[in-house]
Amino acid sequence: MITQLKGGTVVDPVSGETRVRDVFIEDGRIISSPAAGEAIDQVHDCRGKIIMAGAVDVHSHIAGGNVTMSRLLLPELHVNEAPGDAGLPFSTSKWSGYEIGRLYAEMGYTTVIEPALAPAQAMQTHLEMADIPIIDRGALTVVGNDDHFLSQLRAREGRTAIRDSIAYALKASKGLGLKVINAGGPAAFHSGLRTFDLDDTVPHYGATSRQIVSALLTAVDDIGVPHPLHVHANNLGAIGAPDTIDATIAAAEGRRLHFAHIQFYAYGKDADGSMRSGAEQIAAALAGAPNITCDVGQVMFGSTVTISLDLMKQWSGSKFASPRKFSITDGDAEGGGVVPFAYKAKNWVNCLQWAIGLEIFLLSPDPWRVLLTTDHPNGGVFTSYPDIIHLLMSADERARWLESMPEKVREKSSLASMTREYSFEEIAIMTRAAPARLLGLHDRGHLKPGAVADVAVYDDLADRAAMFRSASLVFKDGRVAVKDGKALGWIAGRTSILTPDYDAQMDRRMSDYLNDRYGLGPAAFAVPEAAFGERSIFKVEPCRT
Template sequence: MQHAVHNLGVPHPAHVHCNNLGIAGNIDTAIATIEAAEGVPIHFAHIQFYGYGTEGEKGLSSGAPRLVEALNAHPNVTVDVGQVLFGQTVTISGDVLRQFDGRKAASPGKWALYQGEGNGTGVVPYKYKSKSFVNAVQWAIGLEIFLLAKNPWQVLFSTDHPNGALFTRYPEIFGLLLDKDERTRWLDKLPEAVREVTNLAEIDRELTLSEFAVMTRAGPAKLLGLTDRGHLGAGAVGDVAVYTEQSDKVAMFDRASLVFKDGKLVVRDGQITDITWGTAFHATPDYDSAIERRVDKFYGDNYGIHPEVFDVPEGIAGREGRFAKLPGTTS
């Protein structure tokens, strides 16, 4: 799959979910998978959930230093972090068996699982607690990955929304990355045992605004092949967020002074001034058309359907311009 995606010229590399998600010791799995890529571009989703060592009395520790060391040694690898944040959220995943196992920790105690023909999904509410040793270690590992990485283009911002935290909580995480004193205040409220198996208390680094812009804007745009956004140069579409400098970074990012979408002002002083719609991008690389006959036969023989049932018609959105092709991938 890696080689196929790379050779076809699809901008975003194979998007990998490692084995042993959420299991102590899975840092070994993550590193083995990084090495197995053998230099071919690869992207790892919510890598925090694969950054767990086995040190300490409780058998759970931060593997972030080992993980970042592997990242630094493999420039073909990109990751998004999957930062968690204390509070209520809900986990949603197509990994039905993992969600079935996670139902025991549902908070509140309602969950829904569906298993269809070879696929399904699981929705399990979950509350990350600052007094929980496991949750606190997870929180620290994500921040360590952000702060220890040498190349911000390799480490992209995410909370695996909503599994780690809702996107509405982003400003709180931004504050933690940009302000060491803010991290210290949070750390002081966590179980003492967390300090013994993590490294966050010893990290003085604060991300610069330039590094932050790469992790949250320029890096994701580059990875997705979106050459007309993620920068302020000629030809950019004009997606711009403007913030008023404040010492309190959480408050600063919680309320944008101005937001422009496609060059149009849509937010002023934190208030929406105009409604705009986004665009769904898709890659259309060249390929050998002979494969179509094989694919048609495969779906016919195994499922009794034609693959066109998976097509997304332009009219499904009820408005024009909902979909667009990535530049450089159109045959």
């Protein structure tokens, strides 16, 4: 079956310049054009519309034990009020997996990455992701704070042994990449420490945060993980954290590294010791280090919940909980902390956080390396992406928002003087091409022949927020999934995973370890296909060679 998207303005920097042209889909893939004489089965009139590849989110907490903990902690923030449309059961059940799939798809997002797949809880994360309809998923396996790995560092085990144990964790948990969270911090929190910096040592293991990051950077390259090590650095939210970013970049020694939600580290120190924007220091660091990528973690206003495996940060943040309740899980490695928070449009600190995020975007040396996220839901919910895009594409819109904010925001950041406006091409790179490439998902994020036919069609509205909130059409694997901003029904997406090889001895070693720790073998932690019954869930992506 051939589908034609006729006469739209195609914004796809990977395949060429923006121009009005047709896009053709056959059997779920993009084709250049039908063969001579081949019939076109379906034509969609896209004249006057903007066509992009389906968007890709590199960091959004959409599934797993801590996400579900937030659902249980905060029923008052997501009271269900309306039935879903026919054929879309649970689509209006707030904070449910079904609602997540629908809302992402209606914005034109077709692939979303859950960034905190805890190996001991892998099954739950995958069960939850499998119940998120329409979109494709992937998850980043969290390593670096678990006893087995830290014991390897203490014992000064060799590079190959560490590579194999990390590859084991990645494969067993069915992750698409690797992430480290406040390297060593959660382990130190278990032992009673309340702060943890790059050169601090994890009690009892004798390993510093720097050593953990360095070992994992090497392991990621040795395994051939396409996505660079995804780093939630030390000192999240601390004044002076840009120095931590500089130090972590130096520790990477040129190796590939992705900083998660870098806005939360862009807090400089004013003369009086209070917070001011550190965005320029962050931008300079990024400009000087082409091996570094990041997502922003933009703050947007409203009530939300912070979900993180950074136990130390979540404990210290619990005194700011709004409403005043929180959960802390001392898990088998990180565990997790869930702390509700309200970003207030009249609070100068929250407004400054908002401004700093935008500054990072606007100072970005390269849309391929600075990606759009809110660290959903930590900085704000993912449904605020269209508003952020509008802010990036319109200096007037930014000025309008700034007008109502406390004067301190203008004093402590340079946002008001920034005139840069993002182009459609930059938006397409930042929300499609770059995250897909960064994740090693080379069959998406663009509309070249052979790409997965995940396509978003938007009305070209001056109100970019309205435009990107409700896609005119969204195709998932070539099927119409959304029309006029409304999901049409449930399509089952897939979860992309890596299956790296490692020395078979690691299976025996991990079996012994798991039995010692839990009294249970590896089968209790496995995520077999059979767990999903008739459903076909997983898609294996290649490692780098």
